[in-house]
Ligand SMILES: NC(=O)C1=CN([C@@H]2O[C@H](COP(=O)(O)OP(=O)(O)OC[C@H]3O[C@@H](n4cnc5c(N)ncnc54)[C@H](OP(=O)(O)O)[C@@H]3O)[C@@H](O)[C@H]2O)C=CC1
């Protein structure tokens with residue numbers, strides 16, 4: 001599990017609890033705490049504690065070959081995808097281990113595929129989960145915490161990755177992670193981007209959780225506007241989301257727990273924001289398509305300004 005933070009830490013703890021062997025990567029104080037005290041996850045009052053090997057990426061590359069693993073899961077922030085793939089690209093060369101991304105955004109899998117080739121890439125997303133590091137070694141997580149995964153960019157007829165996906169689906173479900181396989185993972189990633197562009201930047205700007213935003217008389221219109229612009233932007237990737245996706249995603253986030261978004265957590269901790277891979281991804285596609293995206297453009301500009 002590369003990047004065992006809020007999302008990676010939660011799913012790693014569940015898989016380890018079910019008896020799977022895991023190795024975690026992290027850095028800084030969180031890594032130190034994982035090494036000395038193990039990983040502790042508070043999931044809706046249930047405490048999961050696992051003492052698992054934890055390494056920096058340098059240590060990982062010294063101690064292991066990529067094919068020691070059946071699967072590498074990437075749960076880094078998307079700001080770290082390219083630098084980390086760059087760091088481990090020589091190590092990954094000539095290996096065959098598949099890589100599953102569980103990140104928000106629609107541009108992580110192409111970066112991973114650029115290093116290992118599409119045939120080894122599984123796209124994926126963490127759905128209906130909120131999670132973050134509360135203190136080094138400790139993760140808080142909530143929500144039904146599902147996973148959707150699929151062959152990137154979409155499943156081909158006779159795709160050799162299907163048998164692996166079916167095995168992963170079965171073992172994730174058996175570990176208590178409700179998981180489905182999609183034949184069109186890029187479509188699923190775009191649907192998730194609709195939610196993330198709708199609430200993440202605006203929550204980081206206002207300090208409000210997802211429920212406060214979606215039930216606020218003014219902010220809910222901005223959330224809806226940013227979601228609609230994401231739906232429009234999807235055409236640039238030939239995904240072509242429609243009004244039913246917009247309605248479904250707006251309902252989903254309006255009725256989900258009051259989540260402090262990952263971008264708000266990052267803003268409060270003074271860490272880099274996934275703004276370019278969320279709002280930036282939408283704005284670039286809208287520009288290519290020659291369509292306006294005033295809600296996303298405004299919130300993106302205000303948030304960027306507030307960071308300077
Ligand atoms: N959090 C949430 O509620 C949700 C998040 N997601 C998505 O899941 C992905 C992961 O998010 P989240 O779990 O919140 O992220 P976190 O920041 O909690 O976890 C990422 C971990 O990776 C570490 N890391 C970053 N760079 C390196 C590096 N070079 N070497 C070693 N470790 C590194 C981080 O350390 P450091 O802190 O030092 O940077 C951190 O511990 C994101 O794409 C996010 O958008 C999806 C659904 C919900």
Ligand SMILES: CC(C)(CO)C(=O)C(=O)O
Pocket residue numbers: 104126127128129130195196199200210259260261262263
């Ligand atoms: C909005 C939310 C919680 C939806 O799962 C999310 O993906 C995030 O905080 O990044």
